[in-house]
Amino acid sequence: MVERFLKQTHFTSVEDYNEHLEFIIPEHFNFAYDVMDAWAAEAPEKLALLWTNDQGEEIRSTFKQLKEQSDQAASYLQSLGIGKGDPVMLILKRRYEWWIVMLALCKIGAIVIPATHMLTKHDIIYRNTRASVKAIICVDDSYVVSQIQAAKDESPTVEQYITITDHGKPIPAGFRDYQAEVGLAPAFVRPAFVNNNEDTMIMYFTSGTSGEPKMVAHDFLYAMGHLTTGVFWHNLHEHSLHLTVADTGWGKAVWGKFYGQWFAGATVFVFDHEKFDADSLLRQMEKYRVTSFCAPPTIYRFMIREDLSKYDLSSLEYCTTAGEALNPAVYDKFFEKTGIRMMEGFGQTETTMTLGTFPWMQPKPGSMGIPNAQYDIDLIRADGTSCEDGEKGEIVVRVGDKKPIGLFKEYYRDEEKTREAWHDGLYHTGDMAWRDEDGYYWFEGRIDDVIKSSGYRIGPFEVESALMTHPAVVECAITGVPDDIRGMVVKATIVLGKEWKDRAGDALIKELQEHVKRETAPYKYPRIIEFVDELPKTISGKIRRVEIREKDKGTLPPPSLKGGSNHLSRTEKDNCQ
Secondary structure: OHHHOEOOOOOOOHHHHHHHOOEOOOOOOOHHHHHHHHHHHHOOOOEEEEEEEOOOOEEEEEHHHHHHHHHHHHHHHHHOOOOOOOEEEEEOOOOOHHHHHHHHHHHOOOEEEEOOOOOOHHHHHHHHHHHOOOEEEEEOOHHHHHHHHHHHHHOOOOOEEEEEOOOOOOOOOOOEEHHHHHOOOOOOOOOOOOOOOOOEEEEEEOOOOOOOOOEEEEEOOHHHHOHHHHHHHOOOOOOOEEEEOOOOOOOHHHHHOOHHHHHOOOEEEEEEOOOOOHHHHHHHHHHHOOOEEEOOHHHHHHHOOOOHHHOOOOOOOEEEEOOOOOOHHHHHHHHHHHOOOEEEEEEOOOOOEEEEOOOOOOOOOOEEEEEOOOOOEEEEOOOOOEOOOOOOEEEEEEOOOOOOOOOOOEEOOOHHHHHHHEEOOEEEEEEEEEEOOOOOEEEEEEHHHOEEEOOEEEOHHHHHHHHHOOOOEEEEEEEEEEEOOOEEEEEEEEEEOHHHHHHOOHHHHHHHHHHHHHHOOHHHOOOEEEEOOOOOEOOOOOEOHHHHHHHHOOOOOOOEEEEOOEEEEEOOOOOOO
């Protein structure tokens, strides 16, 4: 399959990949027809999807079955008046039907808007009105249904409400019954015209670490952009059984559970669960003999706290991570316990993988890797000039005359935000990094997160990485607090391991500060440390440093402040040693 879309399909080195990666682009590319239905014709009985859940249920679907089921779903949606260009929101958690409906919407040229089940009434109204959503297809979850119903009166564009539930359960008032109705649809007839390559195929609302989320619109070639994600970064092949841990409401789901994996002809493995538990996940990986695994570093942090010798993970061949920066301490511990090197990648909702550690490379723990050859990546200073090796700058994509495959079209209905991020031939990621002499990129943090203290520029991630090597720390966030003398000082907001919580106090604060001084440059140590039960996060799980900063803005904490579950302390000797 890959040879249909790439002029060269195997690479042996960074130089080979950079020089010879070239896409073959059909005039009207449609992933559902050109990849999935093509597999159904060539290898109809090949296993495409292996779905299981925490109740012990299991569904195995071949490429042929997925074609038939997505055809049926496409016909059903057409019968409801849904067609080319119509925005349809999916709130389906990890239900098996998500994969079918995603393909069905692609087949009729509709615009799919995946969304998380954690949305509130306000979130749903905002999305419905901003995107003019025509239909919502949701899981029959009491919270999800209640929020959608509460949003109805303020969602005038929504014409169809469809729920997918277990057979025999009553259907919520005002919703159509997907299971009962989909089988009654007539035979599917492919539309005479489905899409141009530049038509909008999928839209994601960014998780919004500050302000309301933006609508990131991607064209039909976005799917092709993930070919490199699955085939080269995940290193997948036709015998792979791949598991990515991701909610279907976020972009990481199509990074790891959809497009790139099926370009490779791999089997997508899904574990549908209500509450994450490292032991349950590892049991599934052992039982089904998962060969390839991808998850954000947070998941790996929980996994390495388990006794991995209890699980037979001998089938596991390859592991990748993305979604947040990887602390080297997590990499080292996972390698120590499994012998597998984690291959990090970087990208945004607005892109596919822009930086990555590929199979022909030696990973450097904590590095995002090198630029993916489908993008022209650079680091620039504030004045727009390129950075030297070792110099911190903003990661940008040089666009030139032709938009690279995988880069977003626009922030839908927001020309101002689009121009802010994409101007003068550059897409500005807003992320800071530095590049070493071997061309590897190292994450520093968001531009807004960089701390300027006593003339030093301090990236949050380098301090967080140092803290994460201490056994007491489960999670942490580094922010800057206004200071009359230094401009800003470094603050660490820390979640402790349960066995350390009784020790939360001045002695542990001092121990953590000294630990950071030993692990990184001493001037970076956190002069303020606060212990909390949990960090503020977006509904996609990203740490909201902006919320911590807003809470601290304009306040100068006293030397010691205790109260509730928090302990906040400022060092009495405040110097730059």
